[in-house]
Amino acid sequence: MEKAKKKRFGIILTLLSMIFFFGSIALLAVFSANSQDTTDTLERVKNSHRMVWGVKADTKLFGLMNTKTGQIEGFDVDIAKAVTQQIADDLNITIDPVFTQVTSSTRIQLLKNGNIDAFAATATITPEREKIIDFSNSYFDAGQSLLVKKGSDIKSVADLNKKGKTVLGVVGSNSVVNIKKYAPKAKVLGLSDYAQAMTALRAGQGDALTTDNGILYGMATENKGYVVVGGTFTTEPYGLAFDNNQGPIVRAANKALKEITASGKYNKIVKKWFDGVPGINWEDLKR
Amino acid sequence: MIEILTKYFATFADGFLITLESSIIALIGSLVLGTLFAVLQLVPNKFVNRLAQAYVEIFRNIPLLVITLFFFAFVAPLVTHLGIAMDGFTAGTIGLTLYTSSFIAEVIRASINAIPKGQMEAGRTNGMTWWQTMRLIILPQAFKMSIPSLGNQFINLVKNSSVLAFVAGMDLMYQANNIAQSTFDSMGTYMVVALFYLVITLPLSYGMKYIEYRSNRGGNA
Amino acid sequence: MTEKMIQFQNVEKYYGDFHALKDINIDINAGETVVLIGPSGSGKSTLIRTINGLEDINSGKLIVDGYDLASPQTDINKIRKNVGMVFQHFNLYENKSTLENIMLAPRIVLKRDEKENHDIAMSLLEKVGLADKSANMPSELSGGQKQRVAIARSLAMQPKALLFDEPTSALDPEMIGDVLDVMRDIAKDSNMTMLVVTHEMNFAKAVADRVVFMADGQILEDSKTEDFFKKPKSERAQQFISQIEHH
Numbered sequence: 161m162e163k164a165k166k167k168r169f170g171i172i173l174t175l176l177s178m179i180f181f182f183g184s185i186a187l188l189a190v191f192s193a194n195s196q197d198t199t200d201t202l203e204r205v206k207n208s209h210r211m212v213w214g215v216k217a218d219t220k221l222f223g224l225m226n227t228k229t230g231q232i233e234g235f236d237v238d239i240a241k242a243v244t245q246q247i248a249d250d251l252n253i254t255i256d257p258v259f260t261q262v263t264s265s266t267r268i269q270l271l272k273n274g275n276i277d278a279f280a281a282t283a284t285i286t287p288e289r290e291k292i293i294d295f296s297n298s299y300f301d302a303g304q305s306l307l308v309k310k311g312s313d314i315k316s317v318a319d320l321n322k323k324g325k326t327v328l329g330v331v332g333s334n335s336v337v338n339i340k341k342y343a344p345k346a347k348v349l350g351l352s353d354y355a356q357a358m359t360a361l362r363a364g365q366g367d368a369l370t371t372d373n374g375i376l377y378g379m380a381t382e383n384k385g386y387v388v389v390g391g392t393f394t395t396e397p398y399g400l401a402f403d404n405n406q407g408p409i410v411r412a413a414n415k416a417l418k419e420i421t422a423s424g425k426y427n428k429i430v431k432k433w434f435d436g437v438p439g440i441n442w443e444d445l446k447r
Numbered sequence: 448m449i450e451i452l453t454k455y456f457a458t459f460a461d462g463f464l465i466t467l468e469s470s471i472i473a474l475i476g477s478l479v480l481g482t483l484f485a486v487l488q489l490v491p492n493k494f495v496n497r498l499a500q501a502y503v504e505i506f507r508n509i510p511l512l513v514i515t516l517f518f519f520a521f522v523a524p525l526v527t528h529l530g531i532a533m534d535g536f537t538a539g540t541i542g543l544t545l546y547t548s549s550f551i552a553e554v555i556r557a558s559i560n561a562i563p564k565g566q567m568e569a570g571r572t573n574g575m576t577w578w579q580t581m582r583l584i585i586l587p588q589a590f591k592m593s594i595p596s597l598g599n600q601f602i603n604l605v606k607n608s609s610v611l612a613f614v615a616g617m618d619l620m621y622q623a624n625n626i627a628q629s630t631f632d633s634m635g636t637y638m639v640v641a642l643f644y645l646v647i648t649l650p651l652s653y654g655m656k657y658i659e660y661r662s663n664r665g666g667n668a
Numbered sequence: 669m670t671e672k673m674i675q676f677q678n679v680e681k682y683y684g685d686f687h688a689l690k691d692i693n694i695d696i697n698a699g700e701t702v703v704l705i706g707p708s709g710s711g712k713s714t715l716i717r718t719i720n721g722l723e724d725i726n727s728g729k730l731i732v733d734g735y736d737l738a739s740p741q742t743d744i745n746k747i748r749k750n751v752g753m754v755f756q757h758f759n760l761y762e763n764k765s766t767l768e769n770i771m772l773a774p775r776i777v778l779k780r781d782e783k784e785n786h787d788i789a790m791s792l793l794e795k796v797g798l799a800d801k802s803a804n805m806p807s808e809l810s811g812g813q814k815q816r817v818a819i820a821r822s823l824a825m826q827p828k829a830l831l832f833d834e835p836t837s838a839l840d841p842e843m844i845g846d847v848l849d850v851m852r853d854i855a856k857d858s859n860m861t862m863l864v865v866t867h868e869m870n871f872a873k874a875v876a877d878r879v880v881f882m883a884d885g886q887i888l889e890d891s892k893t894e895d896f897f898k899k900p901k902s903e904r905a906q907q908f909i910s911q912i913e914h915h
Contacts (some may be wrong), residue, residue: 178645184640186448209469222497231465265624268631292631331621332628349615350625356613364527407538432593489819569818572720572753573773574745574825583772613851 169363202278202401211247211255213240214262214270214279218353220378222282223434225261232259235374235433236280239299242425243400246416247409251381264330265351270404278402278409282375284334285399294406295399296413300445302372303392304335307361307379314368316390320346328357328366335371338394358383372396377439388439421447448635455626455639469540469618470605470647475545477604478597481551485589486581488556499552511610515542516631519614537610539618549602550631554596558589591662598655605647612639638658670697672731672830672862673884679728681714681885688714690729690885698828699861701855703872703893706882707908712865715882716831719743719863720751721837733828741804749777752822758814760806765792766817767802770824785824792820796850812843816850824855829861830854844868849851851875871910873897881905 210360214348215236216223223234241257248255260279262270270276271293284302285295306327308314320327321343327338331350349366351357358379361369369376376388400413420426427446434442450528451461487499489547506514526533562585570580590597609620619640674696681689688711692784695803696702699851704712717723719732721744730737732747761769770789773778780788780821793799796816806814815835822830832851836844848871855862866872872879872893881904888902 174649182638264628265633268627268633273636286629288629289631295566328615330624331624333617334629337629350621351615352613352624359516359520362524364524365519445628563757563759564755565755566761568753569755569759569761569775572748572751574721574819575773576745576778579776583776584761584763592761635751668750 172269181300182378190344191243193330201406202410202412204274205247205255205277205409206251206253209253209255210258211244211278212258212260212276214241214267214276214281215243215259216263216265216281217261218355219375220382221374221437223280223377226380228331235429236282237253238432239426240278240280240400242420242429243413243416246419247412250412250415250419264332265352267401271401275401276304278397278400280400282372282398283401284372284396286334294402294410296402296410297417298397298399299417300398302374302396302398304338304370304394304396305373305376305392306390307369307371307376307386307388309361310366310385310387312367312389313414314389316340317393321367322346323366326366328360328369329371330354330357334396335394339370342393354379361386366415369404374434374440377437380439381437448638451626451630451632452639455622458622458626459619459639459643462617462619463646465536465611465617466608466619466643467647468615469536469543469611472540472602473543473608476540477547477577477600480548481545482555484548484552484646485555485559486586488552489559490599491506491577503549505551506545507553509546511542511546511607512613515539515610515614516547518529518542534573535611535614535616536618539608539616543604545609546607547600550600550603551597554588554593555589558596559585561592562588562638565630566592569589572661594655594659594662595642598652598659601651601655602648605651606644672696673698673700673733673817675729675731675754676861676893677729677731677870679718679730681711681723682726683844684735688885689718689725694880694887696829696863698861698863699858700877701860701875702864702878702880703876704863704865704880704882705869705872705908706851710882710883712835712882714885716753716863716865719831720748720753722753727764741882744796745777747826747860748799750828752825752827752829753831753833754815754822754835755895756820756837756838758811758815760809760818760821762806764806765802765804766774766798766804766809769806769817770821773821774824789824792823793854795823796820797846810843815839815843815847817848817884819847819854825910828857828859832862832864832866836866867912869897869909881908883908 206283215232217225217232217235221234222236223232228235237259244255244257260276262276262279266283267279271279278421284299298365306314306317314320324344325346325349327339327343329339329348329350331352335352336348336350349360354375357369360366373388380386380388385419402410430445431442433446484499484502486579488496488503490496516536516543517537518533523533523538566584566588567580570584607617611618612620612624615621623636623640627633630636672695676694677693679689679692692715706712710875713722718725718730723738733750735747736744761772764772767789770792771785774785777784789801790802793802796819798813798816801807801809801813809817835848835851839847847866852875853859876893879893880887880892881902883904889896889900889905891901900909
């Protein structure tokens with residue numbers, strides 16, 4: 161009698177605490193979503209005279225930590241710098257760009273929490289993602305391609321569309337979603353980052369590594385014995401990302417992008433990073 | 448959150464089954480290995496004791512992720528020549544089993560040490576061998592004593608199975624990462640994932656409590 | 669003809685620097701009942717525990733049931749099959765019922781037929797007066813009952829010799845009588861060799877053929893029971909007896 165009562169009480173208590181837990185999280189989510197609408201990123205940047213950018217630190221050519229200087233360097237970083245400068249010039253104030261390292265799994269939350277004002281982190285613009293965040297216009301048009309071991313029988317994406325073939329990528333990346341359309345018969349494995357994916361390719365866990373060509377060329381220069389094959393089979397427009405409903409700063413960024421393209425600054429940055437990379441003709445990337 | 452759950456239910460369900468499968472294999476495997484290495488640490492043979500201790504210390508003190516990556520990236524190419532496919536699921540489940548077994552070995556060893564020495568002496572003077580006494584007298588009592596700690600280990604095991612995600616083991620966490628990255632709705636996705644984990648861990652937790660209650664009441668092991 | 673069941677020849681035992689057994693020499697004949705007494709810390713328990721190999725000896729010779737314990741060829745389990753032991757703290761298998769405590773070793777070690785095993789176990793439980801407790805777990809028994817089950821457990825192996833290591837020291841006074849009664853019955857069996865470490869002088873007087881007195885790891889006296897209690901030879905033994913009896 162006593163025991164049965166106690167047991168029932170325990171179960172009810174557990175259920176109540178679970179409801180409380182999830183309820184409070186849901187409330188928090190709603191509350192924070194609403195509260196974020198009230199903070200205007202552009203206002204914040206104007207007032208603080210700082211613009212905090214999330215950039216990758218593990219992706220050659222786009223955002224890579226220079227272990228000697230401790231600075232993150234790459235195409236994304238330089239574009240972010242140029243855009244920040246242009247916005248500052250347009251507003252006639254000074255804004256210092258600040259860079260902080262993000263990964264694919266942290267960048268959204270950092271943006272939502274207001275830890276960063278924006279990110280330039282090889283993010284492809286997709287309609288689904290647009291529901292959660294705002295993208296600027298494309299600042300780089302990548303295309304998906306394949307990295308294979310030299311001498312591999314994989315010459316193009318068509319060679320992967322067979323049972324028993326395994327393609328490696330980075331978890332949740334747009335290229336992993338795309339490859340399922342182009343090679344539906346292949347098995348697709350998403351690793352946590354590019355270093356992991358490369359390790360898996362070396363360990364023979366897959367036949368090819370797929371992601372955007374710019375990143376693959378960067379990896380090929382680092383890993384002798386691996387080559388990019390088959391050209392590009394998709395277009396991946398990279399966008400600068402801002403929190404949802406941040407019209408003012410998105411418009412300011414789009415304007416800035418247009419202006420640095422017109423001034424030739426954009427092409428300078430393209431030349432700086434892609435001139436001399438084997439497999440890429442930087443002239444093709446000029447705007 | 449509801450939208451994520453309904454839209455990607457099939458994906459979550461796939462991941463859930465993989466997580467469940469990996470957890471069950473690792474649970475059984477780590478219980479067997481853990482018990483074995485607990486006993487091997489105590490057999491009357493110094494050399495075997497040292498080997499078993501080394502096993503426990505190595506796997507207990509290396510991050511699970513490193514053990515898993517070792518099998519995924521280093522062992523895999525070695526065994527593919529032998530026709531064994533060491534994919535993310537296999538590497539992750541092996542890592543999970545070895546890692547958890549080292550903790551279970553410590554739990555069971557502590558319980559065996561807590562059994563009065565007289566139990567072993569009684570068995571030995573009764574004519575039974577060390578192994579017979581260990582198996583029939585000591586271990587049943589040690590298991591009973593270990594139930595609460597084993598419950599903790601099993602719950603940790605289920606949660607630790609998310610290591611499969613790092614090596615594309617197709618588990619719940621892997622599918623969640625996929626969904627979170629491609630939709631960018633990480634809050635909603637990981638709340639759904641929390642629910643799916645609770646579906647495994649809550650019954651497990653209650654199950655262990657029930658076994659504990661039964662074994663205290665019944666007494667007969 | 670008297671066959672020697674246990675022989676100690678110049679046995680020495682150390683725990684690190686501590687000299688626990690000093691030049692031990694005794695013979696115990698088959699069928700004999702010997703009581704071992706002495707102040708605590710005198711080495712009685714150590715001595716009795718060397719007989720079935722629970723403690724190693726450092727030098728000298730110890731022969732039990734014809735086997736040399738120091739010899740690496742000796743299978744200690746063969747000796748233990750024939751030499752039972754009853755402990756101060758009973759050491760019943762806590763995870764087994766009373767009946768299973770008694771039946772386990774004969775089943776595993778002697779491969780005794782299950783029905784025969786059960787019959788023997790039940791008759792032993794009757795002998796120690798606990799037939800109605802066959803299904804109980806050790807935790808449900810009193811100390812005296814536990815010790816009687818432990819004796820039945822040893823007897824189930826049908827040993828040639830039984831070692832008792834202070835079998836009544838952990839018992840409440842009102843429990844001691846029942847246990848001693850059971851031991852008295854066993855001693856009557858002329859084939860059973862018994863070595864008993866105890867402080868129960870009345871039991872020794874009534875049952876023992878010989879009394880061995882130990883102090884500081886040495887055997888100071890080894891006499892017929894009558895002689896020992898009439899006039900102990902050593903002063904230590906005299907002191908010890910008067911202390912115990914005036915207690």
